[in-house]
Amino acid sequence: MPRRNHGNNKSGQELQKPEWLKISLSKDANYSHIKKLTKMSNLHTVCEEANCPNIYECWNGGTATFMLLGDVCTRVCKFCYVKSGKPNGIVDSFEPENVAKTVNKLNFKYVVLTSVNRDDLDDGGASHFAQTVNEIHKINPKILVEVLIPDFANDLSSLSTIVNSKPTVVAHNIETTESLSPMIRDIRADYHKSLNVLKTIKKIEPKIYTKSSIMLGLGETENEVIRTMRDLRKVDVDIITLGQYLQPSSFHAQIKEYVHPKKFKKLKSIGLKMGFMYIAAGPLVRSSYKAGELFVTSIKREKRT
Numbered sequence: 673m674p675r676r677n678h679g680n681n682k683s684g685q686e687l688q689k690p691e692w693l694k695i696s697l698s699k700d701a702n703y704s705h706i707k708k709l710t711k712m713s714n715l716h717t718v719c720e721e722a723n724c725p726n727i728y729e730c731w732n733g734g735t736a737t738f739m740l741l742g743d744v745c746t747r748v749c750k751f752c753y754v755k756s757g758k759p760n761g762i763v764d765s766f767e768p769e770n771v772a773k774t775v776n777k778l779n780f781k782y783v784v785l786t787s788v789n790r791d792d793l794d795d796g797g798a799s800h801f802a803q804t805v806n807e808i809h810k811i812n813p814k815i816l817v818e819v820l821i822p823d824f825a826n827d828l829s830s831l832s833t834i835v836n837s838k839p840t841v842v843a844h845n846i847e848t849t850e851s852l853s854p855m856i857r858d859i860r861a862d863y864h865k866s867l868n869v870l871k872t873i874k875k876i877e878p879k880i881y882t883k884s885s886i887m888l889g890l891g892e893t894e895n896e897v898i899r900t901m902r903d904l905r906k907v908d909v910d911i912i913t914l915g916q917y918l919q920p921s922s923f924h925a926q927i928k929e930y931v932h933p934k935k936f937k938k939l940k941s942i943g944l945k946m947g948f949m950y951i952a953a954g955p956l957v958r959s960s961y962k963a964g965e966l967f968v969t970s971i972k973r974e975k976r977t
Contacts, residue, residue: 687927687929687930689930690930692932692933692955693916693918693930693955693956737784737785737786737820737960738771738774738775738783738784738785738786739754739786739787739788740767740771740785740786740787740797740800740801740804741759741763741764741767741787741788741790741793741797741800742759742762742763742764742788742790743755743788744756744757744758744759744788745757745788745789746758746759746788746789746790746791746792747789747791747858747860747861748858749847749856749857749858749861750855750856750857750924750925751847751848751856751857751887751890751917751920751924751925752920752924753920753921753924754788758792759788759790759792760792761792761793763793763797763800767800767804768800768803768804768806768807769807771785771804771807771808772804772807772808772810772811773811775808775811775812775815776808776811776812776815780815781814781815781816782815782816782817782818782968783808783815783816783817783818784817784818784819784820784960785801785804785805785817785818785819785820785839786819786820786821786960787800787801787821787822788822789822789858789860790822791825791860795824795827795829795830795833796822796824796825796827796830797822797824798821798824798827798829798830798831798833798834799833801819801821801833801834801837802833802834802836802837803837805817805819805837805838805839806837809838816840816841816968817839817840817841818839818840818841818842818843818883818960818968819834819837819839819841819842819843820843820844820845820883820959820960821834821842821843821844821869822844823844823861823862823865823866823869824869825860826865826868826869826872828872831869831872831873831876832876834873835873835876835877835880839880840880840881840968841880841881841882841883841911841968842873842880842881842882842883843882843883843884843885843911843959844866844869844870844873844882844883844884845866845884845885845959846863846866846867846870846884846885846886846900846903846904847861847866847885847886847887848886848887848890848892848900849863849886849892849896849897849899849900850863850864850896850899850900850903851892851896852890852891852892852896855925856890856925866884867903867904867906867907868907870882870884870904870907870908870909871907871908874907874908878908881910881911881949881968881971882907882908882909882910882911883909883910883911883912883913883959884904884909884911884912884913884959885912885913885914885915885958885959886900886901886912886913886914886915887915887916887917888914888915888916888917888929888931888935888936889916889917889918889927889928889929889930889931890917890925890927890928891928891929894935894939897914897939898939898942901939901942901943901946901948902946905946905947905948909948910948910949910950911948911949911950911951912943912948912951912952913951913952913953913957913958913959914936914939914940914943914951914952914953914954914957915953915954915955915956915957915958915959916930916931916954916955916956916957930955931955933954933955936953936954936955936957937953939953940953
């Protein structure tokens with residue numbers, strides 16, 4: 673496993689992790705239960721594969737993000753800890769049913785499904801996503817499902833497959849600002865391609881909730897972040913998350929800044945004025961963090977009332 677470090681600033685000096693990024697690593701019975709069940713069912717979680725700092729908080733609280741289609745990604749992004757390689761078209765046909773059964777056993781009311789990029793598959797894995805959503809709804813139609821999807825090469829048929837499976841939220845991460853995108857993301861990813869994915873989702877089904885995420889601390893300016901937020905609002909994105917980039921290893925993109933919580937609070941205020949329906953912003957917030965869960969659960973409850 674690659675060596676970890678705290679990152680370096682523009683002058684090349686090592687950055688010391690600030691107090692606000694220190695987290696509790698306590699494990700309880702729920703954490704152990706989820707870990708055991710996912711292992712027994714041969715399932716992957718992005719919480720583990722991406723080394724998420726919130727894994728203990730989320731798992732202890734009964735929230736997990738399942739990663740479909742294996743743990744080998746066909747792309748190489750400079751911020752991501754998930755391993756890259758050639759999956760060679762291999763797909764676990766039992767995975768959708770196994771995910772649904774595990775979600776039901778864990779008594780989740782809200783579940784997030786994501787995946788590695790699978791450019792080796794004809795539809796990028798869209799049908800596998802849809803089948804998993806359908807299996808979950810078959811077991812328990814009341815479970816709310818958020819799908820965090822790759823760009824599927826912006827293919828209309830693949831995106832329609834996702835929408836037609838009727839998830840509650842469709843998320844696709846823009847990740848960073850336009851100027852940094854070519855340096856941080858895989859060459860097959862693109863800032864405007866990501867905007868078009870989110871725009872297309874809304875065109876197919878205007879009532880569906882869409883969501884995206886921006887990492888801070890990679891060297892972007894505040895104005896660039898605000899511009900990215902505006903671009904997301906132009907394509908009617910409902911929910912965004914803003915979080916601190918944490919360098920997974922010395923081989924990944926260097927961290928340039930530990931962004932102060934006050935700046936996250938300021939950006940959240942600016943974003944709400946733009947018209948986003950919900951924003952989660954803070955140093956430890958991640959794309960799968962509780963923004964969609966809290967927002968959509970409250971909306972659904974209001975509609976039922």
